[in-house]
Amino acid sequence: MKTLEVRSLTKWYGSVRGAEDVTFAIARGEIFGYLGPNGSGKTTTLRCIMGLLRPTSGEVRVLGRRVRAGRGTEHARIGYLPGEFRLWGWPRGRRSLSVLASLGGGDDWKKHREELAERLDLDLNRRVGDLSKGNRQKVGVLYAFQHQPEVLVLDEPTTGLDPLMRQIVLDLIREAADAGATVLLSSHDLSEVSAVCGRAGILREGRLVELAPISKIVQQGQRRLKIWFTDGAPAPDVPTDRLPGVQVIERQPGMLHLAYYGTAEAVLKWIAQFPVDRIATPQTSLEEAFIQYYEIDRPAPQMQAAPAPHKEAPHA
Amino acid sequence: MRKTERPPFPLTLLWFWFRRTLLVWTGIALAIYLMQIAVCGIIHDNESVKAFLKFLDMFPAVLKIALGGEMVQMGRTPGLIAIGYQHPFVLFLYMLFAVGVPTGFLAGEVQKGTMELILSRPITKLQVYVCAGFLTITGMFALAMVMFLGTVTAVNIYNFGEPIPLDLFFRIAVNGGLLASTVGAVALLAAASFRGRNLAVGVTAAFLVVNYFAWILCQLWPRMYFLRHITLFNYVKGPKVWVGWPLDDIGVLAAVLIFALTAGGIVWHRRDLPL
Numbered sequence A: 001m002k003t004l005e006v007r008s009l010t011k012w013y014g015s016v017r018g019a020e021d022v023t024f025a026i027a028r029g030e031i032f033g034y035l036g037p038n039g040s041g042k043t044t045t046l047r048c049i050m051g052l053l054r055p056t057s058g059e060v061r062v063l064g065r066r067v068r069a070g071r072g073t074e075h076a077r078i079g080y081l082p083g084e085f086r087l088w089g090w091p092r093g094r095r096s097l098s099v100l101a102s103l104g105g106g107d108d109w110k111k112h113r114e115e116l117a118e119r120l121d122l123d124l125n126r127r128v129g130d131l132s133k134g135n136r137q138k139v140g141v142l143y144a145f146q147h148q149p150e151v152l153v154l155d156e157p158t159t160g161l162d163p164l165m166r167q168i169v170l171d172l173i174r175e176a177a178d179a180g181a182t183v184l185l186s187s188h189d190l191s192e193v194s195a196v197c198g199r200a201g202i203l204r205e206g207r208l209v210e211l212a213p214i215s216k217i218v219q220q221g222q223r224r225l226k227i228w229f230t231d232g233a234p235a236p237d238v239p240t241d242r243l244p245g246v247q248v249i250e251r252q253p254g255m256l257h258l259a260y261y262g263t264a265e266a267v268l269k270w271i272a273q274f275p276v277d278r279i280a281t282p283q284t285s286l287e288e289a290f291i292q293y294y295e296i297d298r299p300a301p302q303m304q305a306a307p308a309p310h311k312e313a314p315h316a
Numbered sequence B: 001m002r003k004t005e006r007p008p009f010p011l012t013l014l015w016f017w018f019r020r021t022l023l024v025w026t027g028i029a030l031a032i033y034l035m036q037i038a039v040c041g042i043i044h045d046n047e048s049v050k051a052f053l054k055f056l057d058m059f060p061a062v063l064k065i066a067l068g069g070e071m072v073q074m075g076r077t078p079g080l081i082a083i084g085y086q087h088p089f090v091l092f093l094y095m096l097f098a099v100g101v102p103t104g105f106l107a108g109e110v111q112k113g114t115m116e117l118i119l120s121r122p123i124t125k126l127q128v129y130v131c132a133g134f135l136t137i138t139g140m141f142a143l144a145m146v147m148f149l150g151t152v153t154a155v156n157i158y159n160f161g162e163p164i165p166l167d168l169f170f171r172i173a174v175n176g177g178l179l180a181s182t183v184g185a186v187a188l189l190a191a192a193s194f195r196g197r198n199l200a201v202g203v204t205a206a207f208l209v210v211n212y213f214a215w216i217l218c219q220l221w222p223r224m225y226f227l228r229h230i231t232l233f234n235y236v237k238g239p240k241v242w243v244g245w246p247l248d249d250i251g252v253l254a255a256v257l258i259f260a261l262t263a264g265g266i267v268w269h270r271r272d273l274p275l
Helices: A042-049 A093-102 A110-119 A133-145 A163-178 A190-196 A214-220 A265-271 A286-292 B011-043 B046-057 B061-067 B077-081 B088-112 B114-119 B125-157 B166-193 B197-220 B222-230 B238-243 B247-270
Strands: A004-013 A016-026 A031-035 A057-062 A078-081 A151-155 A182-187 A199-204 A207-213 A223-229 A247-252 A255-260 A276-280
Touching: A004 A042, A016 A042, A016 A057, A016 A182, A016 A199, A031 A042, A031 A163, A031 A190, A042 A057, A042 A151, A042 A182, A078 A133, A093 A110, A093 A133, A093 B011, A110 A133, A110 A163, A133 A151, A133 A163, A151 A163, A163 A182, A163 A190, A182 A190, A190 A214, A199 A214, A207 A214, A214 A286, B011 B077, B011 B088, B011 B125, B077 B166, B088 B114, B088 B125, B088 B166, B088 B197, B114 B125, B125 B166, B125 B247, B166 B197, B166 B238, B166 B247, B197 B222
Parallel strands: A016 A207, A031 A182, A031 A199, A078 A151, A151 A182
Antiparallel strands: A004 A016, A004 A057, A199 A207, A223 A255, A223 A276, A247 A255
16 A cells, blocks of 8 residues: 555646646655646645645545545644745744644654754744744744654755755655655755655646656656767768757767667667767766756657555654 | 544644734723723713713714614613713724634635645644634624623722613623624635635625615615615614513524624635635
């Protein structure tokens, strides 16, 4: 049984699309990246998972229970960080967090909260309204993690944080997953996703266009070849009729940088007739792979679902 | 990890919101309390009362209605004390609480972005609504009781030269409290239905203004007397309260209150909040 399951989730705001036919599942102890540009439906999906929005169709199951809008389904076991974290301005940070932790039960998390605050270098005695944007975001992180949840739903958790704090938050996410928590990490920041997530889903215009391990997503994009010719021989012109889909990224005297899809066989056969000194295969970054999903002229790639890696870990 | 099937009632939220409104409630309650004592202080001197009644006779009907309507027409001390219960300033204070509190709890929290956090905890939308409704209704009734307490205090301070029927004022306070609670329920319905707090406040204020002017109009203009049925203010009638509990009026107000509360609860539960 998956900890978090989203099945054919569709949400329309009147005639405006939020998310359409989104399906994915996340196993216990897994960190799942949820990628997409603004307006692609990430926040809509997250709010449906939290029961804050009523799906037009489809269903969400968390910890085995079907999420019903407005019912607080399993919320005691979920840590949620909204994309725009806003808190009452007048109470002190500690008081606000305590009030929220106490909703639906007692606040038994004081010790853990203080530990987290220390780790995040956050002064909980200050009024939230007096805090900087970064410190307010730290309060948000603390809010999501303070009750040691089994499921973490995080919408852009490192927004506004400095690189050091960003790293600490990523460490917290990893530690939570190692302790058995299931993490759904929605982000624009691809380096963040590639750093902590084993698998990711990519949204485009409300639809999930990719759902695969990060390594596979990177491989599925354009691949690169850099060819240096012997003694600075001029780089030959690419026969586009024989090698369709091959693009010249960069051309210098004695060097050719190509991009292609699929296997390198045809390119290598063609290049073999020239005096090649050496060949390199630069790694495509997740960012480059990600951007390819949003190239306007390119149709959305067919989704290839990959099974979630099951990870057994001690219960948090 | 704890596993809960049904979220317990969020007493923390109730307490948090209660503390947030306590200052405003205390300020309004104090003003209403002092207003009752001040009214009694002015009228307890018979000579002054006689002068006041003569002075009042010179006023146009519209002003007399605004100053206390039919209660003043009774021309007796209790009728004059009751001015404090119907004074526009007192009504304004009631409505300030009735409009401001529920819209602040529901639409206000949504607008601030904190509702998303509240609802991400083990709490249902209906529980949030019940908290807002409970504080609104009990807050309004408590204000009515403070108003009555003001009269009780004043009766013990001043000598009116005649017995003051405190049971009458208790009935007026309960009837008035029910009217104010009904307005609070309408504000709650508006707060549950509209996107922003300002819109909810605006709609409730417009509802109140229309009700108030319909009430004035039907008293001044016989042809418009039929309007009395549509105004909530018609259901707090001095002469009826004078003789006993106006159960029919209380019934009408209670019915509107329950309808508005239920409708607000359904709308709040069903709609997607503009988070």
